[in-house]
Amino acid sequence: MRPAITPATTALAAGGYLAVVAAIDPFRPSVIQCPVHGLTGWWCPGCGSTRAVHALLHGDVALSLSAHPLAVPVAALLVFLWVRWLTTGASVATRLPRMVPLGLAAAFVVLTVARNVGVIAGPPLLS
Numbered sequence: 001m002r003p004a005i006t007p008a009t010t011a012l013a014a015g016g017y018l019a020v021v022a023a024i025d026p027f028r029p030s031v032i033q034c035p036v037h038g039l040t041g042w043w044c045p046g047c048g049s050t051r052a053v054h055a056l057l058h059g060d061v062a063l064s065l066s067a068h069p070l071a072v073p074v075a076a077l078l079v080f081l082w083v084r085w086l087t088t089g090a091s092v093a094t095r096l097p098r099m100v101p102l103g104l105a106a107a108f109v110v111l112t113v114a115r116n117v118g119v120i121a122g123p124p125l126l127s
Contacts, residue, residue: 007086014082022057026050043115045108069120070107077104 036044052071055064064071077100084090114120 007082010082010085018053018057021050021053024054026054043112045112047115070104070111074104 034044034047036042037047046068048068049071052064052068053075055061055067056071056075061072081096111120
């Protein structure tokens with residue numbers, strides 16, 4: 001039996017998401033707002049990620065990093081994992097070294113705390 005989620009279906013879903021994010025400019029005020037930030041005033045772990053992906057899709061790595069510092073490394077990791085899944089057929093979750101998700105989770109926690117205590121600024125033009 002073939003798995004329901006394949007590299008091709010994942011690429012199709014990701015392509016749809018990327019097409020929408022590339023077409024809509026989230027840097028314009030009030031286009032896309034973070035509901036967590038809107039309700040609580042806190043920067044969530046993903047705040048700025050849509051803007052970062054939009055900037056990355058338009059080739060502006062510096063703006064992407066300023067919107068969300070983890071966007072570029074996470075995007076590179078996701079592309080790497082997808083290519084490995086496509087070429088080897090290995091399940092991404094079972095082959096990922098244990099320290100990678102733990103390290104990413106720790107990085108997101110540190111980034112979130114740093115943004116909320118004012119060590120670093122939040123995403124540009126969020127509110």
